[in-house]
Amino acid sequence: MAARGCWSPGTVILVATLLCGTLDIADAAIFTLAHGHDPLVMLRSIAACLLGPGAMRGGYAMSFVGLGLHFLIAAFWASFYVLVVGQVSVARRYPLAAGVIYGLLIYLVMNYVVLPHTALHIPLPKGGLGMVNGLLALMLLFGVPVSLLNRKRC
Template identity: 30%
Template structure:
């Protein structure tokens, strides 16, 4: 027996109600933050790095490497909070910028990749080396290229897709 065809114009058709902007931005921040943390954990796991070290390394930006790595779960939670705050801010910036610049909503792959690359440069090339309590000890080319690509694909593109989805629902 064949299922009846759905009438997508009927009031019973499934529609997506746009959530509040803050909730959508928070969901976006949690999503890209999880993607980025998971990427780093998977990258360093074969080298024997414990997953807890990844958010501790973020905490090290603010409290120093020795304090972060000696702090156990507390500094890992602090680092995770800082990381998710930063990722939510990144999502919010793209979301707000795309409101008055509709071209940012078009071509989310291209625009998101460019945005992700810009975020990588601002965070890892400029801010962390200049202001961090624990700047990177040495330059690792493979890690840096992988981080750039991860920011382009796992941070920037989802930012663009989240903004496009939310703004298009208001049309």
């Protein structure tokens, strides 16, 4: 019998996707606004990574596609944590450390493997405030919450 108040892996993945995806995109939107840019354009750039530079001219519909892709990526990373990383005993024993390390892993994979090979061929990060924000966001707003949520898993 499952422990009272525990969640299925699917529930943990769903909640983590919605929570962590929302925290991450909110951080990106605030950072974008703080630097004088339009968050809708930032969302279109996510779509353009998959669909090509023409997506940048897509308006609201393409911004919505970018938002959907963001949450699809968040679902992947949440699923990978819950189904693979979160099963490792050390990750379950030290969820804060595991979450920080997982956020760092996400940053490295996305910025050094995935983004350079997208339709936009985004160059490797060069440091600076954007890099610091990206690292902290993925460690503290994605990695740590998904790791803590994984403790609810049956």
